[in-house]
Amino acid sequence: MTADKKIREHSPLEEREYHTSSVGLFFKVDRLLSKKESPYQKIEVIENEYFGRILLLDGLVQTTEKDEYFYHEMLVHPAFLVHPEPRDILIIGGGDGGVLKEILRYPVRSVHLVEIDSQVIEVSQKYFPWLSSGLKDRRTELVIADGREWIEGTDRKFDIVYVDSSDPVGPSTTLHQKDFFQNMKQCLNKDAVIAAQTGSLFYQLEEIQKKNEFLKKLFKHVFFYTSPVPTYPGGSWSFVYVSDETHPLQIKRNPPEGLKYFNPDIHRAAFALPNFLKEKLG
Amino acid sequence: MTADKKIREHSPLEEREYHTSSVGLFFKVDRLLSKKESPYQKIEVIENEYFGRILLLDGLVQTTEKDEYFYHEMLVHPAFLVHPEPRDILIIGGGDGGVLKEILRYPVRSVHLVEIDSQVIEVSQKYFPWLSSGLKDRRTELVIADGREWIEGTDRKFDIVYVDSSDPVGPSTTLHQKDFFQNMKQCLNKDAVIAAQTGSLFYQLEEIQKKNEFLKKLFKHVFFYTSPVPTYPGGSWSFVYVSDETHPLQIKRNPPEGLKYFNPDIHRAAFALPNFLKEKLG
Numbered sequence: 001m002t003a004d005k006k007i008r009e010h011s012p013l014e015e016r017e018y019h020t021s022s023v024g025l026f027f028k029v030d031r032l033l034s035k036k037e038s039p040y041q042k043i044e045v046i047e048n049e050y051f052g053r054i055l056l057l058d059g060l061v062q063t064t065e066k067d068e069y070f071y072h073e074m075l076v077h078p079a080f081l082v083h084p085e086p087r088d089i090l091i092i093g094g095g096d097g098g099v100l101k102e103i104l105r106y107p108v109r110s111v112h113l114v115e116i117d118s119q120v121i122e123v124s125q126k127y128f129p130w131l132s133s134g135l136k137d138r139r140t141e142l143v144i145a146d147g148r149e150w151i152e153g154t155d156r157k158f159d160i161v162y163v164d165s166s167d168p169v170g171p172s173t174t175l176h177q178k179d180f181f182q183n184m185k186q187c188l189n190k191d192a193v194i195a196a197q198t199g200s201l202f203y204q205l206e207e208i209q210k211k212n213e214f215l216k217k218l219f220k221h222v223f224f225y226t227s228p229v230p231t232y233p234g235g236s237w238s239f240v241y242v243s244d245e246t247h248p249l250q251i252k253r254n255p256p257e258g259l260k261y262f263n264p265d266i267h268r269a270a271f272a273l274p275n276f277l278k279e280k281l282g
Numbered sequence: 283m284t285a286d287k288k289i290r291e292h293s294p295l296e297e298r299e300y301h302t303s304s305v306g307l308f309f310k311v312d313r314l315l316s317k318k319e320s321p322y323q324k325i326e327v328i329e330n331e332y333f334g335r336i337l338l339l340d341g342l343v344q345t346t347e348k349d350e351y352f353y354h355e356m357l358v359h360p361a362f363l364v365h366p367e368p369r370d371i372l373i374i375g376g377g378d379g380g381v382l383k384e385i386l387r388y389p390v391r392s393v394h395l396v397e398i399d400s401q402v403i404e405v406s407q408k409y410f411p412w413l414s415s416g417l418k419d420r421r422t423e424l425v426i427a428d429g430r431e432w433i434e435g436t437d438r439k440f441d442i443v444y445v446d447s448s449d450p451v452g453p454s455t456t457l458h459q460k461d462f463f464q465n466m467k468q469c470l471n472k473d474a475v476i477a478a479q480t481g482s483l484f485y486q487l488e489e490i491q492k493k494n495e496f497l498k499k500l501f502k503h504v505f506f507y508t509s510p511v512p513t514y515p516g517g518s519w520s521f522v523y524v525s526d527e528t529h530p531l532q533i534k535r536n537p538p539e540g541l542k543y544f545n546p547d548i549h550r551a552a553f554a555l556p557n558f559l560k561e562k563l564g
Contacts, residue, residue: 028304230518274542276542
């Protein structure tokens with residue numbers, strides 16, 4: 001009886017968080033708020049005493065109430081600090097609304113959010129209203145579509161493209177491949193910047209290395225950067241900054257007020273890479 | 283039966299890792315290599331498929347075979363990069379030998395290692411010989427004593443002092459208090475630097491804030507810095523750099539070859555602090 005209770009408390013995470021079940025994070029599930037199976041993935045919302053509400057896709061933490069700002073601020077603000085005039089923005093993925101929220105802090109003209117799974121959006125609007133409120137902003141254009149297919153068909157062009165994908169398994173697999181980034185070129189204005197999440201700094205070095213190799217063939221500037229994310233595997237995350245014209249260390253504006261993690265010193269610091277990663281990137 | 287097995291696999295960590303049992307890391311215990319109760323603490327060595335050997339004190343991860351370098355390199359090398367002439371070094375704690383190993387990469391004259399618990403040293407020599415080999419170096423002077431008491435009694439003086447304590451509970455409690463840092467002043471040569479671990483960047487902000495307040499009253503330069511440590515709570519750790527004469531950003535030498543994490547860019551980057559921490563430090 002006691003034993004059963006323990007195991008239930010650690011599910012649903014323990015079995016699938018990380019690529020190996022020999023190590024992981026556990027969260028005590030105080031309440032299971034939602035659990036559904038969309039055509040693309042399993043979507044769960046749990047409540048945890050310390051982290052508040054936690055959104056899981058296929059058993060992997062996407063965002064938590066308590067620490068969402070690390071990931072969302074670090075995906076969004078570096079590109080905004082250096083782009084000369086960011087007006088039209090595209091998010092591939094990002095149905096929870098966290099990336100959108102950070103973008104809308106700036107006086108942009110439009111933000112397209114292209115999410116494959118409408119049920120992620122519904123769940124976020126219901127359980128994470130503070131995160132998803134930007135979906136109602138007049139500048140936001142919501143598109144329910146496969147991001148890879150959508151960029152092939154659109155004639156819109158963008159100043160910054162964010163790839164806020166889940167891991168390279170399930171519906172996000174193609175968002176980690178060369179073709180996707182290659183096709184994105186036709187959607188880019190002059191000076192455009194792409195920023196994408198690229199996985200755990202500690203557990204996904206092979207994926208980072210692979211992405212670096214094909215991105216360097218496609219773009220002039222390819223810079224990886226890092227940030228803590230307490231509830232992601234290994235506690236540190238990697239991102240890639242990609243551009244043909246815009247260098248990531250030529251800062252052109254200050255970030256908005258009210259950020260919890262990011263500032264210009266953090267911007268510069270995030271691009272300093274540890275030896276073990278530099279060796280992989282060559 | 284299955285349920286029992288699961289729980290055993292997640293112990294001994296799940297109950298005590300972090301300050302709250304509502305979230306934590308789990309490690310599958312492939313083998314329990316050693317478990318003893320010293321006069322000061324419970325000492326365990328487990329083997330895990332991914333992280334290799336893991337040393338635990340009172341149930342908290344101190345070091346793992348796979349990721350020890352993050353913590354040890356980041357505690358040791360920043361002070362060495364900026365001190366004008368580091369010759370005589372003191373480590374308070376550090377019985378596993380990891381900090382000593384990093385120090386001995388430099389041509390120092392002497393290293394005193396003052397560890398309260400001789401059984402930590404014995405366990406490290408037996409199960410972590412690659413980490414503890416510096417204990418046999420002719421430059422090393424091993425002292426089994428309470429660090430707080432030892433610095434009050436010694437007439438030796440040091441260029442760099444490392445405080446490689448465990449958390450502010452159990453035998454390390456006094457190593458986190460004002461008196462300890464105040465008394466240390468009598469052991470410091472001109473230009474001396476103190477570097478100390480100061481806990482989780484995410485979970486121990488109150489402790490960091492408290493330490494900052496009393497350190498600023500004692501020393502001219504008090505700079506916190508950070509690093510990823512995948513197996514520590516929250517995945518990011520904090521350290522404090524303290525000195526009356528030596529500024530942490532005036533780099534005077536290159537680090538030794540062969541480091542896995544640290545380099546001069548990382549040095550500068552580590553001192554960039556997130557907004558939530560800057561607000562706490564005032």
